[in-house]
Each structure stands twice: as C-alpha cells, then as structure tokens.
Amino acid sequence: MHSTGIKKLLLLGAGHAHLHVLAQLAQNRPADLDITVVSPYPYQTYSGMTPGLVAGHYSPEDCQIPLEPLIKAAGAKWIQARCSGIDAGEQRVRLSPTAKSQSAEDIPPPDLPYHLLSIDTGAVIDRERLEVEMPGASAHALIVRPIEVFASLWPKVVELAQSQPVSIAIIGAGAAGIELLFAAEQCLRQQGIHGARFSLITGGGEVAANYSAGVRKRVLRQLKRRGITVLREACVGLEKGRVKLGSGAVLSCDVPLLAIGTHAPAWLQDSGLALSEAGHVLVNAFQQSPSHPNVFAAGDVSTREDKPHPKSGVYAVRAGPPLVHNLLAQHEGLALKPHHPPVNTLNLLSCGTDHAIVSYGPLYAGGAWAWRWKDRIDRAFVAKYRVL
Template sequence: MTSTPGLKNLVLLGLGHAHVQVLRGLAHSRPADLNLTVIAPRPLAVYSGMVPGFVAGHYTAEQCRIPLDALLARSGARTIAGSAIGIDAETRTVSLASGEAVPWDWLSVNTGPIMDRDLLEVRMPGARRHALFVRPIDAFVQLWPQVAEMAASRPIHLAVVGAGAAGVELAMAASHALQGSGMPQGSHVSLVTGGEPPAAIYPQAVQARVQRALRRLNVTLIPETCVGVEVGALLLANGARLVCDAPVLAVGTQAPAWLADSGLALDEAGYLAVNAFQQSTSHPRVFAAGDVASRVDAPHPRNGVHAVRAGVPLLANLRAAMQALPLKPYTPPPRTLNLLACGSRYAIGAWGPFSFEGRWVWHWKDRIDRAFVARYAT
C-alpha cells in the first residue's frame, strides 16, 4: 500500500473502546480528504464489561460482541485484518505480522490490554501451554465454552490467578456458573491472589464488600504467588502444588513489546507516553488512548471506563490536528463509576470513596452495558 497524494492518511491501529467511538464519529461525518485505514485482527469488538456475565451464564457470546462491519463501511474505512509487530515513527509505517508495511500520515493507537505471553512464561513456566489467558478477550470468549462443557460432565476445580477486578469478577462468575442448576455437585473455584487483597486498588469499603461476596460464592482465597503451571496444577511460591483442572490467568496486562523499537516516547513501563491532547510527547502526528497509552500529565488507572471516555476527545483532536487547528486538552474525570459483577445478578458499585451493592446495582450495570453495545452495533 502506498500513500495517496492529496489525501490525509489516517491509520487507526486497534479496535479498542476509544477507537469504536472514533469510528462512530467518522461514520457520521468524515472529511472528504481523509483516507482512513483500520488495522485489527477481526472487525468486531468484545465489550469486556459483559464478559463476566457471559461466564456466569447471563449473556451469550454474541451479546458481548459489537460487530463493526457496518460501522467500518459507513466510515469509508479500508480494513486490514492483521496484527501489528512494529511501528517506525521515522518512516511512518506500521509493520504487520503478514509482512505488510502500512504507511500513515497520522496514526492513532488503541490496541487494548495485552498479556505478554513471553514475559508471563518467564514468570510462570508452563503458562503458555497449559493456562487459559483472559486476554485477548475475544479468544477467551471463544475458549470458555470448553471449560463449561468439561464442568457439565464432572466436578472440576478452577483456579483463577490474579486478584484485580478481572480476576475477582471472573472467579465469582465461574463459581456461580459451576454451582448452577444441572451442573454436577462438587465443582470449586479458587482465587490465587499473589498476596494482595482482592480488588486492592479500590477503597477499603469496596474490598470488604468484595471479600464478603467471594465468601458467599464459596470462592477460596489463596494468598500465594503462582510461579508455574503444569498439567493439572499450579505451582506456588511457597512450594505447594495446587491441583486444578482449569487454570485461568487474569493477571495484569503489559505494554506491547513491539513499541520498544518504535522510536516513540514511552513511559518507564513501556507504554506510549501521551500529553493532555492524547498526543505522543515525541511525535505530534501520533495519538493513543486506552490501555496502550500513559498520560504523563495526568496518570490514571487503565480500565474500560477511562478508555470509553477517551474516545470522543480523541476524535476531536484527530480532526483538529489534521486541519492544523488548535487541540483541546482532555482531563480524565477524578472519579469514575465502577461496577463489579458478583456472579449472580448482584453487583458492587464504587464512586470515589462511596460504595454500594445489591441486585439493583447489577440491573443498573446491565442497562449500561446493553446500551453501550447497542449504540455501536446499530
């Protein structure tokens, strides 16, 4: 592919939550001189907020997916089914696993959270071969039914590694599903926390609510670090061997390794360093949002709530930059609403220092999630 004279070549790398909103905006109003290319493995987005509900049995896989074919068509985008293996900021190209090099005049990166399998294999030998990784999330959604099928035939022990929001929600969702009607009695779920309390990034009141919910669902907390995975067991740092049928890795995500040689400014953890305009601090023609980016001026947690909110201001600044107009700073909200699904139709909510829980919270979350998917799927 070569750059088209007279057109501004904008490449959207990834279809994270922010880019879904960018696409929606361009579908409504696309500059005539814009040549738009979207690079992603598949023309769909899985809404991560609904995946615990899928595991618990409240949603089908299709209900969690946002098919983007129509939105891509309306935006006039050329789509490339592939994964990036590199960015060259000097030659302005994105290298793909297929060997193709895609040129850009302007680049926006929103590839979503990544679990570095090479790094995790060093930390937990055997993980790549024997564990089920939560990321990429669409692959997890495709593979989870195999675990459910195994549990439907006999009692199983499922071990979730990781005590963040993803691990906590998945452990509770799995426990609810394994104890459901028609399932063999005796299945059990453990949460291997690595020594941290579950949901450690939340206030103490939320942590207390989460621990009570885990107890209600009979999830066993194991405050040890996983140091290896083998057939039928996790190896723990204290020397113990935790027998399990299905190990699920829901540990923290990492920056894509291929950013290291991009020539773009990165933070100390390897994420793209961006400013108040969500613009690279070293290359003004590059923008980024979501988990792949790090706001050096306003650090905030990497989660879906912030990624969703970043989409609209990202589009505004991409439009302004390509027209040589002033950019507008985007300030992430100091407080965000976080809703944690608790297996059954029950949820815990957090807003700054305030917390609450109940069935009504789950129904609130359900309405928000369904509305988000519907907005972009139609």
C-alpha cells in the same frame, strides 16, 4: 509522505475509543482523509460483558460489536491483521496476518504508510514475558486476553465440569479476576454441576487491592458466602494439573484461569515513540505522542505523562470524544484540546449476575439493583455502536 492532497489516517486497533472515532467520522469525514482500520477480529467483544457471558447471562452475539458496518459508515477500509511493529520515523506500521488469513487475498500488506496514526489496540498479555514471570502459564493456563479467544474456549471448561468434578483457580484478584470467578461459579451452579471447587490466588496481596476497604469487605463477604478459597500467595509457575505457589506449596488444579495485569505490546519497543517505564505509548494532555506529534494513542496501550490513571474501560470510553476532536484538528492544522480524565469514576463490580458492588470515590453500595444498573449501561454501550 508529505505531498499535498489526500492524507492517510491509520486507526490501529478497534478499542473503545476508536469505536467512538469511527462513529464520529461516519457523521463528519473530511473528503481529503483516507481512513484505514487495522484489527485482527471482525468485531469487538465488549470486555465489560465478558463476566455475564461466562455466567451464561449473555450470548456471544450480545457482547459483540460488529466492526464492518461501523467502518463502512465511516467511509474507511478494514485490514484484518495484527501489528508487528511501528517505524515512527518512516511513518509506517508493519503488519502480520491473523490465523484466519489463509487465501492470498486475505494476506495483509507487509506494512502501511500513514500521515496520522492513532493507536487503541487494548490490553495484551505478552506470552514471552509471561513465561519469564510464570513458567508454564502459556501452555497450561486459560488466559483471559485476548477476550475473543477466551470466550470461544470457556464452553470447553463447562463440558469438562459436566464430565467430572473440577477444581478451578483464578490467578489474579483485581476486578477482572473477581468478576470472572463469580461468573464461573454461577455458571456451573446454575447448570446443576456439583463438586466444582474454586480458588482465588491473589498474587500475595489483598483481594480487590485497588478498591476501598468497604468494597474489599463486601467482596470478601461474597466469596465466603459462595465457599471460595482465597490464597494470598503468588503463582510462580504452572504444570499440567498443578499451580506452584510462592510459599513452595502446590495447588492441584484442573483449570487455571489467568486474569493478571496486562503488558505493553512488545512491538512498541523499537517503534521510536516515547514510551513509559512499563513500555506503553507515552501521551500528553492531547493524547498525543510527545516525540511524534502525528501519533495519538488511547486506552490501555497508552500512559498519560501528565496525569497517569488506572488502565480500565471507564477511562478508555471517556477518551473517545477528545481523541476524534484532536485527530481532526491535527489533520486540519487547528488547535488541539486537552483531555481531562475524571478524578473519580463510577465503578460497577459484578459478583455474578444477581449482585454487583457500585463505588464512586469513597462511596460504595451493593445489591441486585446495582447489577441491573450495570447490565443497562453495558447493553446501551454495545447498542450505541451497532450500525444495523
């Protein structure tokens, strides 16, 4: 592994930070660096635009960043596969084929060696853990992650609603659940579909619990305006047509949409890498593993040991420029630069595609103008990484 000559950089995942890494490598790729990208999909579906997709404001193509042109521009290779394990000691990543890998040439190699590894696989839902926390969820809920699968299944919900009055319950009252709920309600209303009932199951806490009191008040006002029922209860299990609540009550529900917090990937457990309590890759100020200096990580798969921060796309996008700098510096034996995540971030919470709530630290406001601002930011992000 440590012979001189060409070194192997393995980019595991195609999250927000890795898009920036590829764009920068397209401008400046060291001749002695062999780059491979491992990702299960040929595109990244931009999570910030998923609610707009559900609402019918965007087409699937509007929300997708094709990876192949970006990878080609960076002089890299793409392997369509999922990670099934990492051996940090041996410097190898184990791969498993995707459902699309049907012909012999589509089947990925069982593992890949690396000199330098960067992990940006995004947020995941661990189905086994989910079954322990919420029995029946894997079989009966429409799960928001992976977004690519959810986006392909949402039209079936619309078809069902066209044929009968439906009850839809969103499980999870964080940003993802709130935005999804408003988008789903708008989608059916604008299509002239009547009789749909919507519920928001918070998990027992408040709606938008991670936001300021002012933002929470605005969200609750929007929910009331649209006749959406809020249940401050935990979902403890699902059966066909039924959501079991922590109080012992049962909610009749045709379509439970699951938008709860995400998990650390199970394949990290035996990797040998230093992990956080929740099982994410632990990284230092350089976004580098404290246990293995040739491993870096960014986005939702990682946790800063020195400055923990919320797992959101805003932080993942900011991590891109310092990540590519430190990957190249590590490769060339130069000094690394610390990444300073912002203390406050601009947050735009969409309530359908005609209203959004903007917040920055303690400040907040809302209106149609905030939605238009979010729309411009999201479209610009996708356009930035589209290589035509």
